[in-house]
Amino acid sequence: MVLRWLLAVLVVLTFVGLYANEHWTMHTLVLDGHGAGQRLLVYSDDESGGNSEATLLPDDGHGPAVRCRLRSTYQWPFCEMVIQFDAPGLDLNRFSRIRLWLRAEGPTHNGAPDQVRVFLRNYNPAYAGSGPHPDLKPHEVVLTPGNRQMPIELRLSQFVVATWWAQDHQLPDELQGAELDRVRIFSVSTGGESASGEHLLRLARAELIGNWIAPESFRLGLVGLWMGSLLAYLGWESWHTRRRLQASLTRSQALEKLVQRDPLTRVANRDGLYHALELLHQVQGEEVFPLAVVFVDADHFKRINDEHGHDVGDQVLVHLARTLRANLPRDDLLARWGGEEFVIVMPQTSAAEAAGVAERLRQALTQVEWPAGLAVTASWGVAQANDEAGIDLAMREADQAMYRAKHAGRDRVERAARA
Numbered sequence: 001m002v003l004r005w006l007l008a009v010l011v012v013l014t015f016v017g018l019y020a021n022e023h024w025t026m027h028t029l030v031l032d033g034h035g036a037g038q039r040l041l042v043y044s045d046d047e048s049g050g051n052s053e054a055t056l057l058p059d060d061g062h063g064p065a066v067r068c069r070l071r072s073t074y075q076w077p078f079c080e081m082v083i084q085f086d087a088p089g090l091d092l093n094r095f096s097r098i099r100l101w102l103r104a105e106g107p108t109h110n111g112a113p114d115q116v117r118v119f120l121r122n123y124n125p126a127y128a129g130s131g132p133h134p135d136l137k138p139h140e141v142v143l144t145p146g147n148r149q150m151p152i153e154l155r156l157s158q159f160v161v162a163t164w165w166a167q168d169h170q171l172p173d174e175l176q177g178a179e180l181d182r183v184r185i186f187s188v189s190t191g192g193e194s195a196s197g198e199h200l201l202r203l204a205r206a207e208l209i210g211n212w213i214a215p216e217s218f219r220l221g222l223v224g225l226w227m228g229s230l231l232a233y234l235g236w237e238s239w240h241t242r243r244r245l246q247a248s249l250t251r252s253q254a255l256e257k258l259v260q261r262d263p264l265t266r267v268a269n270r271d272g273l274y275h276a277l278e279l280l281h282q283v284q285g286e287e288v289f290p291l292a293v294v295f296v297d298a299d300h301f302k303r304i305n306d307e308h309g310h311d312v313g314d315q316v317l318v319h320l321a322r323t324l325r326a327n328l329p330r331d332d333l334l335a336r337w338g339g340e341e342f343v344i345v346m347p348q349t350s351a352a353e354a355a356g357v358a359e360r361l362r363q364a365l366t367q368v369e370w371p372a373g374l375a376v377t378a379s380w381g382v383a384q385a386n387d388e389a390g391i392d393l394a395m396r397e398a399d400q401a402m403y404r405a406k407h408a409g410r411d412r413v414e415r416a417a418r419a
């Protein structure tokens with residue numbers, strides 16, 4: 001359930017994030033030649049041997065323009081409006097698009113609308129040289145503004161390295177692709193097909209549009225978010241499972257204890273006794289032997305029930321169990337064997353020592369304030385087991401010894417013949 005919610009949230013976040021980074025969180029850089037680190041210039045082919053004339057017209061409220069008298073004395077005549085950026089140049093990786101408000105007027109060879117070339121020129125010492133006029137790598141898009149709706153929006157990925165420049169520069173493979181990390185020049189130039197005559201190039205506005213976070217970084221961030229969330233979920237899930245297991249273990253242990261306990265006297269029942277014996281043997285190993293077993297049976301208990309009622313009988317059993325427990329060391333096990341009969345198991349104790357303990361317990365019963373002013377006594381049988389296999393035999397022998405105590409007149413301790 002949690003995983004389903006997590007996935008749903010991640011999917012929504014991913015889509016909203018992608019959309020927001022693309023459309024909502026844009027930032028803009030205006031290219032007008034007046035901003036910090038920008039300069040507006042015009043060039044023509046006269047520096048390359050032509051004699052075209054480029055004149056910068058003052059901004060008349062519609063943005064700067066270049067009036068160009070194109071003369072075909074040069075092979076590739078051109079006029080160009082240039083916005084130059086201070087070193088180290090602009091890193092356009094923060095941007096994804098460029099918007100242009102651009103007009104071009106002038107004669108063409110075949111009467112088609114005038115073309116404009118848009119350039120982004122990048123600096124890299126590997127090809128630019130170190131002179132005052134660096135050889136920048138031109139990235140080009142050819143446009144036909146005509147009567148197009150403004151602005152014209154171009155993706156920066158549309159800019160490709162100009163083939164005429166690439167052919168002149170035999171660059172190694174790794175330098176042949178587009179590079180827009182140190183752009184020193186943004187320019188618009190008359191088209192390659194423009195005919196001689198007077199042209200007008202007007203750049204009312206140019207803006208670079210960027211995402212606040214570069215798309216690559218944003219996508220990397222999204223991958224990180226997915227991986228981080230799933231890892232956090234796995235961590236939480238394993239912690240939660242361990243807690244659930246622990247809780248159910250504690251519950252089942254508590255339940256087991258409850259099942260192994262006599263509800264009236266609160267001491268162990270037979271199952272509880274055997275379980276405790278097993279644990280004792282696991283912990284102490286063979287050191288539990290010799291192990292003494294004492295059977296205790298309340299005398300004339302039926303009479304107590306008959307004369308004073310079942311409730312008094314119950315209270316007598318509770319008092320008997322409490323007295324036994326209170327007078328036994330903690331390591332000795334006490335259990336209700338059934339009816340009015342109890343068993344004591346004493347680790348590391350011989351039958352002789354156990355008989356002494358039983359005798360003290362027998363006397364302790366005379367000190368108890370029994371219900372209904374009764375004077376309750378019990379008969380005791382003691383036996384000894386020397387190894388694990390001997391435990392059941394010792395139980396039977398202690399039981400028999402207890403019956404001998406009954407027949408001998410009750411309220412006494414008897415040891416098994418072998419013990």
Ligand SMILES: Nc1nc2c(ncn2[C@@H]2O[C@H](COP(=O)(O)OP(=O)(O)OP(=O)(O)O)[C@@H](O)[C@H]2O)c(=O)[nH]1
Pocket residue numbers: 264297298299300301302303305309310311312313314317338339340406
């Ligand atoms: N009140 C009460 N009586 C119980 C309980 N369990 C067994 N009894 C009774 O204990 C009595 C045991 O009687 P007997 O086995 O004849 O033994 P006794 O009367 O103690 O005689 P001796 O053992 O020979 O001294 C029976 O009447 C059972 O009903 C119990 O949990 N509560």
